[in-house]
């Protein structure tokens with residue numbers, strides 16, 4: 001999808017950065033071809049299994065309260081900010097999992113003018129990511145946590161365990177998937193400002209302290 005100058009002029013900087021990352025990922029996937037794409041699918045296998053476990057947990061413990069408290073009363077705070085932190089790996093995983101139509105829809109929604117009162121990825125039919133960014137998947141508001149965990153303390157233990165497992169994919173004090181995915185595209189000569197694990201001073205420091213960088 002090639003955006004017109006008129007559409008681009010209505011986008012904010014966050015939207016442009018996100019759209020640029022989608023474009024970098026699509027370019028990389030097309031350069032690496034079917035074999036490279038299949039290799040990446042194997043790489044993200046355990047992450048996708050983790051995401052399935054998170055979805056099942058949320059569905060069994062939080063679906064009712066989130067539906068009643070937020071969606072029915074239209075007071076949802078989850079998707080009310082116009083920008084959320086996304087990682088380059090989020091966009092890669094989503095592009096691998098999405099159909100061409102789903103990716104087109106994401107780009108189309110991203111190109112729409114945003115008034116700043118809702119997430120740039122929120123369409124009338126909901127979120128347009130096929131695999132939501134990790135930050136969104138692991139977000140629970142204090143009110144929902146209090147309501148559920150006070151009734152089912154064992155759910156809190158499960159949630160804390162999932163939060164720990166999340167780090168195994170994205171916290172670079174060890175070799176992690178999110179870092180690997182950035183490097184695959186860097187090795188193709190591609191770069192994005194969302195490659196936080198390779199360019200954020202804070203995360204580079206984490207790697208340095210763990211002895212993973214000179």
Ligand code: SF4
Nearest residue numbers: 079119121122127136
């Ligand atoms: S990316 Fe999707 S889930 Fe995350 S805040 Fe935006 S609309 Fe909500």
